[in-house]
Amino acid sequence: MNFELLIQLIVNGLIVGLLYGVVGMCFVLVYKSTQIVNFAQGEFLLVGAWVCWAVLIYLELPFVVGFLLTMAFMAIFGVLLQMIVLRPMIGEPIISVIMITIGLSIFFQALMKWIFGVSAQSYPQVFTTNSIQIFGLNIEAAYLMSTVIALIIMVAFYLFFKHSKYGLAMRATAFDQQIAQSLGISVKQVFAMSWGIAATVSATAGIVIGMVNGVSNSLSLIGIKVFPAVILGGLDSIIGAIVGGLIIGVLENVAEFFDSQYLHVGNMYDIAPFYVLLVILWFKPYGLFGTKDIERI
Amino acid sequence: MSSLTMRPCGDFRTSYKQDNTIFETTTIKNVAIFAIALLCAAPYLVDAYYLTLFIQISYLGIAALGLNILVGYTGQISLGHGAFFGFGAFASAWLNISFGIPVLLCIPLAGFLTMAVGMMFGLPASRIKGLYLAIATLAAQFILEDFFARADWFSGGSAGSSADPISIFGFVFNSDESFFYIALAALVIMYIWGCNLMRSRDGRAFVAVRDHYLSAEIMGIKLNKYRLLSFGISSFYAGIGGALYAHYLGYVSAEGFTLFMSIQFLAMIIIGGLGSIKGTLMGVVFMVFLPEVLESGVGLMKMTDWGNIPMVVDGLAYIKEMAIGLVIILFLIFEPQGMAHRWAQIKNYWKFYPFSY
Numbered sequence: 001m002n003f004e005l006l007i008q009l010i011v012n013g014l015i016v017g018l019l020y021g022v023v024g025m026c027f028v029l030v031y032k033s034t035q036i037v038n039f040a041q042g043e044f045l046l047v048g049a050w051v052c053w054a055v056l057i058y059l060e061l062p063f064v065v066g067f068l069l070t071m072a073f074m075a076i077f078g079v080l081l082q083m084i085v086l087r088p089m090i091g092e093p094i095i096s097v098i099m100i101t102i103g104l105s106i107f108f109q110a111l112m113k114w115i116f117g118v119s120a121q122s123y124p125q126v127f128t129t130n131s132i133q134i135f136g137l138n139i140e141a142a143y144l145m146s147t148v149i150a151l152i153i154m155v156a157f158y159l160f161f162k163h164s165k166y167g168l169a170m171r172a173t174a175f176d177q178q179i180a181q182s183l184g185i186s187v188k189q190v191f192a193m194s195w196g197i198a199a200t201v202s203a204t205a206g207i208v209i210g211m212v213n214g215v216s217n218s219l220s221l222i223g224i225k226v227f228p229a230v231i232l233g234g235l236d237s238i239i240g241a242i243v244g245g246l247i248i249g250v251l252e253n254v255a256e257f258f259d260s261q262y263l264h265v266g267n268m269y270d271i272a273p274f275y276v277l278l279v280i281l282w283f284k285p286y287g288l289f290g291t292k293d294i295e296r297i
Numbered sequence: 298m299s300s301l302t303m304r305p306c307g308d309f310r311t312s313y314k315q316d317n318t319i320f321e322t323t324t325i326k327n328v329a330i331f332a333i334a335l336l337c338a339a340p341y342l343v344d345a346y347y348l349t350l351f352i353q354i355s356y357l358g359i360a361a362l363g364l365n366i367l368v369g370y371t372g373q374i375s376l377g378h379g380a381f382f383g384f385g386a387f388a389s390a391w392l393n394i395s396f397g398i399p400v401l402l403c404i405p406l407a408g409f410l411t412m413a414v415g416m417m418f419g420l421p422a423s424r425i426k427g428l429y430l431a432i433a434t435l436a437a438q439f440i441l442e443d444f445f446a447r448a449d450w451f452s453g454g455s456a457g458s459s460a461d462p463i464s465i466f467g468f469v470f471n472s473d474e475s476f477f478y479i480a481l482a483a484l485v486i487m488y489i490w491g492c493n494l495m496r497s498r499d500g501r502a503f504v505a506v507r508d509h510y511l512s513a514e515i516m517g518i519k520l521n522k523y524r525l526l527s528f529g530i531s532s533f534y535a536g537i538g539g540a541l542y543a544h545y546l547g548y549v550s551a552e553g554f555t556l557f558m559s560i561q562f563l564a565m566i567i568i569g570g571l572g573s574i575k576g577t578l579m580g581v582v583f584m585v586f587l588p589e590v591l592e593s594g595v596g597l598m599k600m601t602d603w604g605n606i607p608m609v610v611d612g613l614a615y616i617k618e619m620a621i622g623l624v625i626i627l628f629l630i631f632e633p634q635g636m637a638h639r640w641a642q643i644k645n646y647w648k649f650y651p652f653s654y
Contacts (some may be wrong), residue, residue, distance in 0.1 A: 012601075037428050088630050095374050100629045101565055102560055107622030116617035145503045224556075227432050235428070271443045274436040279420070281433045285425045 002261065008138065009253040015143045017229075017249020018150040019205050023222060024229045024241030026198035032174040032193040032236050033161055036097050040105040040203060042223015047108055048074050049210035049219055050116050056124055063124075065074075067207065069199050071099060076262060078199025079192045086195070087188075102140020109220055120216035146208040154242065161238075170194060174236075230275040232280055234290020235283050243288065315362055319492050326334075336481055340474040348473045350585055355480035358543040358581040359487045361565045363534020368563070369571035370495065371527035372507030372644020374427065375436040377418065378562045380441035381532045383554025385411040385539025386454040387445060390460035392551055400463045400544055403537040408536040414441075418575065438556050445551040457550035476545055481540055487534065491574055494530070503527055505574075564625045570635025579636040587624065588617045 023041060030038045052070040055061060062071070068142040085104060087099050132139050161167040172180040173190045181187050206219055233240025255272035286292050310316045320326035340348060364378045379604045389407035392398050398406065420438040425433065445452045445503055463473035464480055472474045494500045502523050505513035514520050563582060569580020595613055598606075609616065634640060 037431070056495065057399045085626060092633065093627075095368065095372075095571070096567075096629050096633055098374065098431055099426065099563060099628055102563070103625030103629070105622070106557070106560060107619050110618035110622065114612045114619070193397070216572070224435070227435065231429070231432055258625045267443055271439060274439045277436045278418075278433060278440070281421045281425055281429060281436075284430055285421075 002023075006254070006257055009257050010250055011139065012143070013250035014246060015147050015249070015251035016253075017246035018041040018228045019209060019245070020023075020222070020226055021242035021245030022150045022153050022205050022251050023202055023228045024233070025154070025238055026243045027226055027230050027242045028204045028236060028238050029170075029194050030198045032238075033170050034082075034086070034191045036089075036103065038198070039092075039098060039101040040108065040223070041198070042220035043105050043112075044074070044078070044199045044202035045222055045243060046112055046217065046219045047077065047206075048199070049206035052203070052207045053121060053123060053210065053215050054116070056122075070203060070207065073202040074199045078196040081199070082192045083245055087191070105220065105223070109217060109248045113217055116215075118217060120214035120218075122214045123211045126281055127258045127279035136167060140212060142208065142211040146205075146212075149204060149208060153204065157238070166190075177272070188246050226274060228277040228280075230287075231277055232287055234287030236291055237287070237289035240289035244281030248276070249275060300398065304353075306388050310633065312370055317496050319496070333481070337478070340477050345473050348477050350589070352473065352476060352480045352545055354578075354581050355390075355484040356538045356545065357565070357585065358484055358538075358578055359541065359560050359614055360535045360538030361493050361569075362487060362530040363538070364562050365569075365571065365577045366491065366494070366503070367527050367531035367532070370500065370507060371524065372510075372535050373505040373524060373527060374431040375434045375528075375531065376556065376559050376563070377437035377530070378535055379554045379556065379558030379560075380438045380445075380533035381415050382539040382542070382550075382558065382562075382586050383445060383551075384414055384441060385536030386543035386549045386554075387462075387539075388536065389460065389540035390458045390543050391463055394458065400415050401465060403470040404463075404537060404540040404544070407540040408533045411536025411539070412529045412533040415535070416525055416529045419528030419532075425570060425633075435556070438559055439450070442554060442556075445492075445554065452549070455551060457548060458487060459548050461545050461547070462547060463578055471547075480541065482544070483537065486575065487537065488578070489622045491534075495574065498522070498553055499526065503553075556630050560625075561621065564621055566635075568628050568635055570637030573635065575638035575640075576637025579640070583624075583636065584621070587620060591620055593616055 023045065026044075027038055027041050030036055030041075030140065050068055051073055052066055053285065054061065055066040055069050059066070080103070085100060086097075089100055132144060134140055159167075161171055168189050169180070169185045171183055171185065173187055177187055180190075187244055205222070209219060225248070226245070229240050229244035231244070232247060233242070233244030252269050256269040259268035280287065321327065341350070360378065360382045364375060366375050367375055383421075385407045388410045389400075389403045392403045392406055392410075393400055418434065421430070421433050437645055446455055448454070462469055463476070464470065468475075474648045475539050495503075502513070502518045505516065506520060506527075507525050510520055565580040566577055567580070568583050569578065570576025592613065595609060595616070599610055628635065
């Protein structure tokens with residue numbers, strides 16, 4: 001058994017899992033505050049990564065400026081999307097809401113393919129060194145940065161929801177919309193804000209992944225891979241999203257390892273999370289940390 | 298069969314039988330029979346191009362009706378319909394090649410096989426619903442897609458598998474003109490069956506489960522049974538549609554049955570109208586003609602001086618995809634009940650012309 005490879009894969013899995021956790025957190029944020037299941041989450045990553053790429057390549061700005069510009073763009077993008085497309089859907093049945101986000105995802109995927117083409121593009125060099133040796137393990141600089149960024153985002157989320165006025169308003173809205181409204185919280189604003197935050201933060205994850213693997217349409221697949229993570233953690237639990245993301249990230253790498261060493265089935269990296277997903281739904285549909293749905297007539 | 302909300306004022310029924318007819322008036326019945334008779338003559342009247350479109354409408358329409366039974370009538374969500382469609386296609390080809398079963402028998406058998414697979418993935422449906430179910434079927438989509446690419450014994454792996462054309466008593470249906478009749482017959486049979494299913498006890502149970510599942514359970518409808526049955530029937534339709542597709546094209550490749558296809562099926566029933574059999578067909582026709590119309594639109598633009606923009610002409614494939622996404626969004630915002638609802642409104646306007654409201 002190749003322990004070194006296994007450990008390397010597990011570390012990679014943890015790092016990628018942290019990014020899944022970040023994207024999953026955005027998913028949970030949108031779900032909790034607006035009751036919308038966002039199938040277009042992956043397209044936030046995609047749009048963000050492409051916009052940042054275009055800004056860096058065509059305007060030739062330094063990375064930090066381009067990154068901040070992209071963040072601003074994505075915040076406006078998310079808010080506008082909520083205002084124009086999602087706002088008319090309030091109160092519609094769940095299938096309509098799911099379908100409208102699927103429609104959005106198809107639209108933006110095709111739009112990005114149309115504008116930027118189907119081949120993967122790489123970002124201009126940001127770091128001087130490509131990879132760093134830590135405890136004998138080879139870790140890419142971009143991955144290291146992604147870990148730092150992911151941790152910063154998580155701490156920022158915690159502080160935002162614990163202490164800021166807007167964060168508290170969002171939690172109140174998630175708890176009960178009517179009560180929140182009666183206390184003077186603008187639910188409309190909260191909805192728009194949660195989409196804006198989700199778009200911005202997902203775009204960060206998209207840019208980071210794009211820096212490692214190159215930007216291409218496959219980024220939107222992350223939005224689908226987040227589902228196993230989120231379901232595992234429980235749909236309405238932010239901590240659950242992080243834990244689920246880590247588990248799924250490690251799991252797909254470990255599955256890939258055992259597959260390449262012993263089983264030789266192939267393609268386990270992409271498929272294993274979905275088998276896990278089915279098993280979870282079978283035995284524990286509300287996940288590890290999710291709230292159980294109790295229905296009364 | 299129109300639902301209560303679609304009925305205009307002043308249109309009352311006085312007996313249960315009236316409420317339960319397939320055709321609301323004799324005129325509608327006559328028009329339907331006349332339309333089918335006219336379609337029978339179509340191979341002699343219209344271009345082969347339109348025949349291929351019709352065949353496409355027919356196999357997609359059968360699968361879409363299955364999805365509408367599941368989504369529109371039972372209120373369950375499925376994002377794996379494209380994979381079930383593909384499973385039907387592969388199953389029929391596999392049965393034919395490996396066991397030498399005649400093609401005509403393979404098609405219903407493939408339907409039943411797909412039904413079994415669909416019910417297997419639908420098993421969690423008895424426990425979960427709504428969003429969770431959507432995600433479970435999403436998993437089914439990816440697992441099946443992976444299975445197609447891998448199972449050489451079943452699907453021929455990445456090379457795909459070939460399917461023989463349908464033959465009855467030595468007559469081979471291998472041209473567009475001859476296959477047209479098979480497609481038409483299958484479409485009519487499956488739609489009549491669908492209509493009748495919805496008039497039966499099981500159909501009413503589906504609607505009850507959709508409208509309020511707790512009340513339905515209290516009234517003695519077994520939720521697990523009907524949710525699973527609905528999954529089974531929907532997969533059966535998908536399997537039949539897929540099998541027809543396989544034997545029409547003569548070749549099935551593992552790449553076609555993606556999540557995008559599942560979404561296209563969902564788009565068809567949303568555009569046509571959830572919970573409407575007539576609407577399903579309208580939605581399918583819309584979705585089949587949409588890319589064609591776009592293509593000819595761009596073709597016309599290309600001929601003019603100002604319209605020959607290379608970006609538009611080269612990006613036609615992406616524009617078609619975008620149009621599908623856009624159409625889903627626009628319909629959900631502006632006409633959530635679909636084309637069937639719009640059609641009923643137009644009809645009612647003229648029915649009570651000066652006094653309609």
